Amino acid sequence: MVEQQGxxxxxxxxxxxxxxxxxxxxLARLYDRYGRTAYSIAYAILGNGADAxxxxxxxxxxxxxxxxxxxxxxxxxxxxxxxxxxxxxxxxLRARRRRTRTLELAASKADDGMALPLAIPEPAPDxxxxxxxxxxxxxxxxxxLPEPQRRVLELAYFGGLTQSEIAEELGEPLGTVxxxxxxxxxxxxxxLAAYPGS
Amino acid sequence: MNGEHPFLDLAAPYALGAxxxxxxxxxxxxxxxxxxxxxxxxxxxxxxxxxxLAAPPAEPPPALRDRILRDAHKVRPIRSAAHRAEAPEPxxxxxxxxAIEPGPVEYTRPGAGRLEPxxxxxxxxxxxxxxxxxxxxxxxxxxxxxLLLAASxxxxxxxxxxxxxxxxxxxxxxxxxxxxxxxxxxxEVLATLLSPRLRTATLAxxxxxxxxxxxxxxxxxxxxxxxxxLPPAPRGRTYQLWGLATNRPPVSLGTFNTAADGRxxxxxxxxxxxxxxxxxxxxxxxxxxxxxxxxxFLIGSWQGE
Numbered sequence: 001m002v003e004q005q006g007x008x009x010x011x012x013x014x015x016x017x018x019x020x021x022x023x024x025x026x027l028a029r030l031y032d033r034y035g036r037t038a039y040s041i042a043y044a045i046l047g048n049g050a051d052a053x054x055x056x057x058x059x060x061x062x063x064x065x066x067x068x069x070x071x072x073x074x075x076x077x078x079x080x081x082x083x084x085x086x087x088x089x090x091x092x093l094r095a096r097r098r099r100t101r102t103l104e105l106a107a108s109k110a111d112d113g114m115a116l117p118l119a120i121p122e123p124a125p126d127x128x129x130x131x132x133x134x135x136x137x138x139x140x141x142x143x144x145l146p147e148p149q150r151r152v153l154e155l156a157y158f159g160g161l162t163q164s165e166i167a168e169e170l171g172e173p174l175g176t177v178x179x180x181x182x183x184x185x186x187x188x189x190x191x192l193a194a195y196p197g198s
Numbered sequence: 199m200n201g202e203h204p205f206l207d208l209a210a211p212y213a214l215g216a217x218x219x220x221x222x223x224x225x226x227x228x229x230x231x232x233x234x235x236x237x238x239x240x241x242x243x244x245x246x247x248x249x250x251l252a253a254p255p256a257e258p259p260p261a262l263r264d265r266i267l268r269d270a271h272k273v274r275p276i277r278s279a280a281h282r283a284e285a286p287e288p289x290x291x292x293x294x295x296x297a298i299e300p301g302p303v304e305y306t307r308p309g310a311g312r313l314e315p316x317x318x319x320x321x322x323x324x325x326x327x328x329x330x331x332x333x334x335x336x337x338x339x340x341x342x343x344x345l346l347l348a349a350s351x352x353x354x355x356x357x358x359x360x361x362x363x364x365x366x367x368x369x370x371x372x373x374x375x376x377x378x379x380x381x382x383x384x385x386e387v388l389a390t391l392l393s394p395r396l397r398t399a400t401l402a403x404x405x406x407x408x409x410x411x412x413x414x415x416x417x418x419x420x421x422x423x424x425x426x427x428l429p430p431a432p433r434g435r436t437y438q439l440w441g442l443a444t445n446r447p448p449v450s451l452g453t454f455n456t457a458a459d460g461r462x463x464x465x466x467x468x469x470x471x472x473x474x475x476x477x478x479x480x481x482x483x484x485x486x487x488x489x490x491x492x493x494x495f496l497i498g499s500w501q502g503e
Binding site for chain 1: 207208209210211213214215216217218219221240241242243244245246247248249250251252253254255256257258259262263265266267269270271273373377
């Protein structure tokens, strides 16, 4: 559902405040704005629709329940919802990995339970129109990262791997991974400084 | 690498939730006392959130919208009044809402001596029925895995290999039980926070820095405790939570301890039908005491319906 931000549509923070007051239609509108984004994140992390649905449901119900704790001065609503979704998705991913490691012991062979996250694609020109300014900004910022830095960020963000796990995965020293993580995030912070908090 | 302030370099991976567990604990302990690092973590918070926008677009099934609205309908939001109440924010980014979010949350076993841990009953998961099903499925899978491991053991001819497989099966079963327990504890905390009949209390220090939030679900008779900046009790000692009512001796609600980072999040069972006016915490000998043996160092009154 495409919704234009304008003078007549409430800003995100107003919807969150309405949710805190018990307005279920505000939850519906926030889902209409961010449900697809949330599902995309969950799907990128979990790799299948059923798990992604569960994670998104967990995240939005949590957002509904904790709307009163949201502080608009400290974060944008978009970032908050994305973080909630990522957390709930990573919970499921880690639980799956624990089950998968158990099976590994029995089968004694590597399995693909630790599915590597999808590489972030180049934005196709016709896609950019659909998804709006914010996504375009992020995609462009990520595309400008050097490949090693982007890779480390993907593994941390969508794979939920720790620095040590990333170092092992890439066969790189831990210090290198830490430096790249910090550099990637600092670059993104600079590039996204223009993003208007809603 | 920043030689003068090495912790600052950890702010970025921390914001991603990508530090190893022990580094995370050390960093969070450092955060409590370092405004520069807190500001650095804050500056990354929005960025980390927005990276999600780069995920390849995937279309959710139409039914998901209704499912979310139905699930939310069963749950009341935490009342705004409870959080507008004058209370010290324990530390930036440390509201209880975030205690169940990314990053490690320390769970401690409720009341060693005084009360039983809450039973993992089916009724615990009323607001989120899917979780009960997911937990049962997970437990069934774990059981199936243990059986699979046991079956593979029979096929192996070599006695040494069989012993090894049995050892692995036992280890896997222990891990499954541990994960089940941790999942149950987390569900406890979440279910209480989402309860429609919620009363909260914020305990303020009577002379020191620690603080605590309590969430009392009088429908399910549970109290969720979230403690901040409370150093772990020394060996042989423990913290004990008391419910105070007028004209009555204090009622023990259970004992607990904090992790090295000064935090604890746990759920305690509460006797039903209590009419409490305040909550308080004292230091007691390990195992707890029948009545407080020292002056409370954290105290606060209950608010909410």
